[in-house]
Amino acid sequence: MAQGVPLPRLIMFDLDGTLVDTAMEIAHSVNQTLAEAGFDSLPPELIREWIGKGTAWLFATVSQQVTGQDKERASQVYDQFYPRFLQVYHDLTGVHSRPYPGAPEALEILRAAGCQLAVVTNKDRDLSQRLLDSQGLAQAIDILVGGGDTPEGKPSPQPLQKALVDAGLSAQDALFVGDSSNDVQAARRAGVTIWAFNHGYNHGEPIAMANPDRVLDSFPELLQQLGVRPPLASPSI
Ligand SMILES: O=C(O)COP(=O)(O)O
Numbered sequence: 001m002a003q004g005v006p007l008p009r010l011i012m013f014d015l016d017g018t019l020v021d022t023a024m025e026i027a028h029s030v031n032q033t034l035a036e037a038g039f040d041s042l043p044p045e046l047i048r049e050w051i052g053k054g055t056a057w058l059f060a061t062v063s064q065q066v067t068g069q070d071k072e073r074a075s076q077v078y079d080q081f082y083p084r085f086l087q088v089y090h091d092l093t094g095v096h097s098r099p100y101p102g103a104p105e106a107l108e109i110l111r112a113a114g115c116q117l118a119v120v121t122n123k124d125r126d127l128s129q130r131l132l133d134s135q136g137l138a139q140a141i142d143i144l145v146g147g148g149d150t151p152e153g154k155p156s157p158q159p160l161q162k163a164l165v166d167a168g169l170s171a172q173d174a175l176f177v178g179d180s181s182n183d184v185q186a187a188r189r190a191g192v193t194i195w196a197f198n199h200g201y202n203h204g205e206p207i208a209m210a211n212p213d214r215v216l217d218s219f220p221e222l223l224q225q226l227g228v229r230p231p232l233a234s235p236s237i
């Protein structure tokens with residue numbers, strides 16, 4: 001997709017690490033749950049690396065970490081405290097997060113330019129909706145595919161395929177914008193072009209290592225690459 005070509009009819013965005021910086025509130029949710037369970041806190045920068053594969057995977061990884069990779073004990077911790085983690089995470093969703101700079105404006109501009117917009121995330125659907133509402137992003141999004149909406153999450157292509165079906169479009173009409181190797185794999189399998197931000201998490205590795213079609217620095221750069229210019233402010237008289 002070269003700069004200046006017609007806009008994709010559908011732009012799908014990943015959520016955590018792409019539209020919204022949620023690392024702080026996810027770390028708070030994990031550490032509050034661990035404190036209640038009598039474990040020491042984990043470093044936020046470690047928890048950040050576990051974002052992007054869904055809530056269950058995140059807490060399973062936390063359980064393994066705090067039990068020193070003792071499988072049996074980890075599965076006990078998971079079974080005992082996962083429901084409480086979901087509650088804490090729900091209550092903290094939207095509290096310590098913020099959209100990446102320029103994200104709300106870019107969504108409005110792309111919508112005004114005629115694109116359908118989707119969010120395709122592994123985060124549970126109700127948490128995703130709650131996050132989008134809390135960040136003032138929900139009204140810009142036409143389609144939400146969250147964790148649990150398809151039998152498999154990313155890196156399976158299923159969530160992207162569902163968004164395409166919901167939009168009534170095919171892979172060639174769409175662009176996916178994400179932040180992780182999970183997003184790159186899902187897009188490749190769905191036959192969708194994938195651009196990726198380097199402001200996200202990607203499991204602790206530079207996103208360029210996952211070979212997206214383009215690496216983006218910012219939302220203004222996304223608009224520029226799509227050949228969409230922000231409307232000029234009206235001159236003051
Ligand atoms: O891991 C999650 O819960 C969500 O991650 P994603 O929005 O990057 O898919």
Ligand SMILES: [Mg+2]
Pocket residue numbers: 014015016017018051052178179180200
């Ligand atoms: Mg992500």
